[in-house]
Amino acid sequence: MSDGIQWLVGLENWMSSVVFARGISAQELALRMGGDRDKATVPITDDQVMDLGIEAYRPCEDGDGVVRVGEQGGWSFALEYGHSTGGERLEEISRDGVEAVHYVPIQEHPPATVFYSRDGVSRCGFGLGEEIWRWGEEPDLLLADLVAAQVLDPDGATLLHPEDEPYTDTYRRTLGVVERRFGLSLSPAYLREARLPAYAVRGTPDMRI
Structure with missing residues (x-):
């Protein structure tokens, strides 16, 4: 059974966002996000990222960002930590026919956001719970999917969720649309015991773990 991505609604840790890419390896994704091919750590757990000495903010300097x-x-993924800005490079990540999805799990207000780029172009994006405001070269790319999931009316300008609905339920419905449309899945184990190589993408964290 697929883990999907709807569980990301409940994400409550210091991770800043998740980037998915289809058409490139995990290492290439790290490089396109600003990583150095020769400066990856051995595979580490989520908890061990704390051992990299990340300083999210430094006066007059870049904060540290790690993925x-x-x-x-079928997708590569990057979990962003600290002051990573790799996800802001979505158009670069998606060049040469690659697809990329960026999920920023902010809670309630401002809302979490989803961005989709393909072949170097920002195709569509919107805030969860604010799907009536869509942007990109193809802002209505997911409109039919959102209508089918009863997130929006067919006009794309009316939200269907009740005003008193918990934001977690609202977010989960929209993440379900993104999950199904692109076939995205991420195991919760990657934010627990599973080990993955880490790359510095910003600042000067200590990657000698």
Whole structure:
């Protein structure tokens, strides 16, 4: 059974976002996010990222950003930590026919967001719970899927979820749309005991673990 990505709604740790890419390896994803091919750690757990001495903010300097990368279900993925800005390079990540999805798991307000790029172009994006405002070169790319999932009315301008619905339920419905449309899956084990190589993508963390 697939883990899917709907469980990411409950994400409550210091990870900043998740990037998925189809068409490149996990290592190539790390490189396109700013990593150095020769400076990967041995595979480490989520808890061990704390041992890299990450400083998220430094006065007048870049904060530290790290990603742990792996592959599942035909997609490579990167878990971002600290002040990683790799996910902001989605167009670069998706060049040469690659597809990329960026999920930023902010809770409630401002909302979590989903961005999709393909072949170097930002295709669509929206906030979860705010799907009436969509952007990108193809803002309505997922409209039919959102309508079918009863997230939006067919006009794409009316939200169907009740105003008093918990944001976790609202987010889960939209993440289900993204999960099914792109076939995304991520095991919760990657944020527990599973080990993945880590790359520095910003600042100067200590990667000698």
